[in-house]
Amino acid sequence: MEKIRTLRGFRDIFGEELGKFKRIEQAFRKYSARFGFREIELPILEKTELFVRSIGDTTDIVEKEMFTFMDAGGDSLSMRPEATAGMVRSYLQEGLYATERMTKVCTIGPMFRHERPQKGRYRQFHQIDVEVFGVKEPLVDAELILLVRMLLDELEIRRYRIEVNSVGCKMCRESFRRILIDFFETRKDELCGDCLRRLEKNPLRIFDCKNQQCIGVTADSPLLFDSLCEECKDHFDLFRQYVAGFGVDIEVNKRLVRGLDYYTKTVFEITSDDLGAQKAFIAGGRYDNLVEEMGGPATAGIGFAVGVERLAMLLPPGEAEPGTECFFAGIGDRARDYLTTLLKRCLTEGIPLRYAYEAKSLKAQMRYADNLKCGFVLILGDDEIDRGTITLRDMTGKSQDELPLDADTIVNTLKKRLSGQAPALSTRDG
RNA sequence: GCGGCAGUAGCUCAACGGCGGAGCAUCGGAUUGUGGUUCCGAGGGUUGCGGGUUCAAGUCCCGUCUGCCGCCCCA
Structure with a gap:
């Protein structure tokens, strides 16, 4: 008899690692409640269209990483690859926009992406997800940074970097996209194959490339950050001011971009050099157009996700407590x-x-x-x-x-x- | 999806193409009913799986699955 084992990229989580998961959950619940977040449990399976419309139909996640299948009734269903889409769906479906002026919700659970597994990257992985709907003021952006900081302090994690940037609003982005494409067209022959593809799909992501020659090109390129509109610029400056008020150290990285289409203005990423290639373990940002694009009233939104497996890798081993039995x-x-x-x-x-x-x-x-x-x-x-x-x-x-x-x-x-x-x-x- | 490395006992790893081993762990024993250290012993394997080459394959070749590293992507 052949032994049955887990699917590729799926794992049993137990023992020491499960203990770390519990410590993370416990620390998170302590602070999320203190910051006024309500916990919610969302379905793992949703209509495929939810993710196509929110995450973006040209993103890698939607194009090739979702577990998607037809159910018996002929609907296309997908295992959730992230939590924000479901959070927005729930916010609209439950009518929260009508019953409260501002909504803070969080969830924790498994996500699914059909990627090639490696350390810190699994096909079923876990995220803690935090979202705020209905607040456009940058004070809430800073508050989320503070929450992250307190969570990491609680877990005694010290070696990490918080990088922030602003990717502007729709208008900054539209006009800048043209400037950027014009620039890269003149330097096309210096870009790697991946970046030529990015130029067509999402030119902003060329800033993410690790190829030395591409980095050389982007060094000369105009930056979205430098052509933000007045409103976005003010928003970002206030955000930094509030973060400074909270006493949290951040670094502005003007090249930081995000892979999901819905982000606007503030984006951030927390990385650790102790993690290897998959070094971002918390990331998020603002998405002021998403709720409206999903068929709801114009509502600002911002959130972040914690990669639980990656965060767990940073935790020191838990001490056993012998002699209690x-x-x-x-x-x-x-x-x-x-x-x-x-x-x-x-x-x-x-x-x-x-x-x-x-x-x-x-x-x-x-x-x-x-x-x-x-x-x-x-x-x-x-x-x-x-x-x-x-x-x-x-x-x-x-x-x-x-x-x-x-x-x-x-x-x-x-x-x-x-x-x-x-x-x-x-x-x-x- | 692309490139590279690997897979042998529960774990960490040895074994020139020639009888599959060690350490740790587990279990038992070391004169009557007392643990950790020590000593002795035992169990545990279709060498990931499937083909091929060979008198002979854990070892060489092909395929496949899984893991790891990098790319891609992302939390």
Whole structure:
């Protein structure tokens, strides 16, 4: 029989990595709530058209990276490749624009893109997504930067860079697009193949090219940033001013562009050199036209997404907390009978009690208890039962004494010893 | 989608084209019922999968799947 394994780019997430996921979620929930974000769960499957209209039909994501298929009713469906499209759909469908003046929502969950996997890039990956609808003022742009900063501080991540830029409004972009194409047409012979393709599709992305010669060309090229309209320029200046007020360090990168069509004005990207090729782990920006383009009222929007797998790679390994569990080692049938009474009491009283299901030698049981890093072992054999006692061994202190064989006494003693043993339990965030 | 490297025990890796191994981990033992260190022992493999070359293939060739690195793209 051939073993069945996960699909390419799909993985089981467990153990240490899952622990990091949980820490990230916990830190995120703490701060998102503090900033006034409501959590929402969105469908994974949506009509393909949702993504085509929002992300853009010429983007790589939509052109070749979506898991798309026909359902039995003949509709074209797609697994969501990102969250913003669904957030906008939900905002409109639930009529939030009519019931509140401003909406802050967030979600967390799996996204799907049919890309070639490599480290930090999977076909099913997870994003934390944050969106604000109905605020055009740059104060909210800065607030999102502050949220990112507090989240990373909470997770004790220090080595990263926040790069920001403005890609202008529709008008800046339209007029600049022509200037840019005219410029690159004169230097066409110096551009790489990819960039020639970009020139047709999305000339702004030529600024992203890593080819030295292309970088040389763009060094001479006019920049969108320098031809922003007054409004966009003021918006960006205010944004920077507010960020400075929050005391967060950012770098303006006039070459920073985004791959999705809907971005306007503020865009940002948080990168780390500890990640390898896929080094952006948080990115986002403003999309002031998207809601209207999706059939809603003219509504400003801004948001960002966190790549959970990439962020998890930056986290230090979580420290284990040994010694917080107890083990029952029994010898003989009488001890085994007593286990059922004691086990139920312990589990009810909140004491994690471990034991071996099979009858094993005491030595083997002790080894098992040690392996499980149990702080205390209860030893019960015929000798103890005849005396009406039970032995309690402290595994770290290597000392042991006998208690009366009485469930109340045992439970109370264990509670006392465990809380004295592991003060970390009470200082740890729940 | 393109280019390159790799795949051997649960994990990390050895093995000139010639009997598939080690360390770690797991399990058991070291005189009566006491863990970690030490010593002894055991189990564990269709060498990713499928073809081909050869007297003989983990090893060479082709295909395929998967992972990794880079490109592309993006979080």
